[in-house]
Amino acid sequence: MKNTKTAFSILFLLVLGGFLFIWLEKELAFREELEQRTLPTGLHPIVEEKRDLLVAQAAEIGIDILITDGYRSPEEQDGLHSQGRSSSGSIVTYAEAGESYHNYGLAIDYALRLDDGSVVWDIERDGNGNGESDWFEVAAIGKNLGFDWGGDWQRFKDYPHLEMTFGLSIRELQQGWRPEDKME
Known part of the structure; x- marks a missing residue:
């Protein structure tokens, strides 16, 4: 038994x-x-529209910016994450593939473009001569357009970074949640 x-x-x-x-x-x-x-393959339509407004509004106050990054594939993200770790270069991100708003088409990075066409990441530069940092002026424009700015982060200041989360966390995006394509 x-x-x-x-x-x-x-x-x-x-x-x-x-x-x-x-x-x-x-x-x-x-x-x-x-x-x-x-998984998206490009910038979210609203982020794309706001990116273009950011460039135009910065130009209106005499600041020429270059969008240096937007959507990133998982492979691109892992390549950037390996910098300063398993490959040469400085650490530029702490996010692996799937952990960045860039991977979902919800983030952009910018830099200042000089008259000679060169690009700088100088957060103190006042190229338009109004007594304010061009970098922070662009960040303020971005925030007025609805972006969150990486320069406001507490743990890791990512000054070139602007993102629109649409209230979604990375975990929710990883689970398949996606923002709507139109503003209400």
Whole structure:
């Protein structure tokens, strides 16, 4: 009797384990398919529109900016993340693939463009001569357009970075949530 109960218990656990394995395999395949299907390949339309307004409004006050980055593929993000770690260069991001708003088309980076066409990341430069830092003037324009600015972050100041989260966390974006394409 005891051997029969043990055999049934083992058989039950094997069958249950098999069902769990099949379910987990299907769940992982579904999540991978969902991720592949819903990951953007460019900037969100609203972010794209606000990026263009940022460039135009900065130009109106005599500041020429260059958008140095926008949407980043997971491969590009991992390449940047490896800088200063497993490849040469300085650390420029702490976010791996899927952990940056750039990966969801919701962030841009900017720099100041000089008259000779060169680009600088000088946060103290006052090229338009109004007594204010051009960098901070551009950040203020961005914030007025609805961007969050990386220069306001407490832990890691990312001065070139502007993002629109639409109230979504990175975790929610990783789970497949996406912002609407139109403002209300």
